[in-house]
Amino acid sequence: MTRVLLVDDDPLVCGALETMLGSAEDLEVVGSVNDGDQVIEAIHRHRPDIVLMDVRMARQDGITTTASLSALASPPKVIMLTTFDHDDVMLRAVHAGAAGFLLKTASPLDIIAAVRSVAAGEGALSARSARQVVEHLQSDPARDLRRAAEALVATLTDRERDVVRCVAREMTTAQVAAELFLGEATVKSHLARAQDKLGAQNRVGIGIIADRAGLV
Template structure:
């Protein structure tokens, strides 16, 4: 994911891109984020196809992505932007009735899933949260995901999850289980007697070894293997 860089004479800012086909939504988000000292809106896009251009030209750290858009929808756009050499974090921000998209969005690699009626301070907090490597879900999205996780995985899916986890070192396996239980980096560090930077390094390796792009995907793999 993109990292922040600060110049000697300017504060660190999180660069945000807004992708939504509704101009009123884009305007409202832009006004809200524009008032934050540590956030800069670097561009907007009206559909998933434009989102890819936005990522390539403006290099946002975080993209707020709608799902239902013309030409290329937000799910496909998320997959495409995360396939870039320096992908942003993606937070799906969509309508109240879109629960069916929660798992698909996370499977596509999104770091978060929020509803458009989420209070502005929580949207701002979500942007800061994904920048430190944590996932963020609205309460309703969390309930949808829990329902998905409670479903028994197929034999093929379970076997594939076990094979992926077998590639891990003992310590990486411990960290994966902790992520699967929903622990934050700080909580994992405390439980395993590690420093937070060490935990972050292990989580980064888990992304590579498990083919995951966010912590939720790690948790799903651990669950599918029957370990939590």
């Protein structure tokens, strides 16, 4: 028997979900709460296998709540329910640790199937949402490199960033000095400090990081 906890601030939704899931012999709704800040206590009390979680609630939203469950020793799996299909919300839910993402307008059979699927260790996404996740994951390497480069560039001073931007444009030291109205020795000093902060081996490495971070 799969134990399900309902989390939604609309009593009508909780009632409909309980009736819906109660029609399945292998599913049992063990409790319901109306806000995210009640979930941890409810999990300790009811020991659910699955949590059907609303995204928007008054005090603590479903995404924040889902992320907080990772601190539990054996957290239940979460299926996020929402009234709107928005890319950003869906991806944030997946990154927070949700195992599924469904619209509240999904059919009873689809919701029951989603609970069974997640309980079996699989995911539960609509066809459109699944496609978005795949596209997002496929772009992750490039995105992670960009974020890492942005974090490195953020450690630079404004003047070091200016020098790096010029170097990324393949300007010589003399050209950078003329562009920024600095002495060549000063340019070299800024460049040495920037190279050290960026962990770059040479000017080419500096240019690659600057490009990934969007400086050029």
